[in-house]
Amino acid sequence: MYNSVDMPQFTTIASYRDIPIAELARAKLESEGIPCHLLNKHHIGVNWLYSQALGGVQLQVLSEDAQQARQILDADESASLESEDLDFPELDDTDYCERCGSANLELVDYKRLSGALILLTQFWLLFWGRKYKCKECGHKMKKG
Numbered sequence: 001m002y003n004s005v006d007m008p009q010f011t012t013i014a015s016y017r018d019i020p021i022a023e024l025a026r027a028k029l030e031s032e033g034i035p036c037h038l039l040n041k042h043h044i045g046v047n048w049l050y051s052q053a054l055g056g057v058q059l060q061v062l063s064e065d066a067q068q069a070r071q072i073l074d075a076d077e078s079a080s081l082e083s084e085d086l087d088f089p090e091l092d093d094t095d096y097c098e099r100c101g102s103a104n105l106e107l108v109d110y111k112r113l114s115g116a117l118i119l120l121t122q123f124w125l126l127f128w129g130r131k132y133k134c135k136e137c138g139h140k141m142k143k144g
Contacts, residue, residue, distance in 0.1 A: 009063040012039070013070050015056035019045055022057035025073055029061065034069050036061045094143050097134035104135040
């Protein structure tokens with residue numbers, strides 16, 4: 001058992017509103033060999049509205065690692081992204097509007113509406129599923 005002298009002392013080096021961003025910071029520090037943990041993660045995961053009341057998800061490290069951890073998190077590594085070759089897949093024929101040929105499509109999901117109407121009317125509806133709507137001309141189409 002630890003006594004108060006032997007217990008490791010932790011320092012909060014950052015506080016985050018959202019759990020995913022806090023997890024990214026934690027993973028970054030652990031990849032650099034700095035042990036850390038997230039305080040209030042589970043409380044905020046159960047009810048996100050507690051985030052502000054609890055001071056956010058707090059990233060804590062051992063007190064002797066605090067300065068090095070802050071330097072790692074503050075390091076700007078955006079220049080390394082410029083060297084990455086990001087290849088996006090080419091659009092195929094089904095990725096364009098059938099009417100005007102635009103690639104500016106949005107997904108329209110009718111599952112909620114259909115589900116609600118099925119519960120209310122007890123009839124299965126034929127428009128259950130997904131359609132795509134062209135933002136240019138308004139044409140709706142079903143792909144696939």
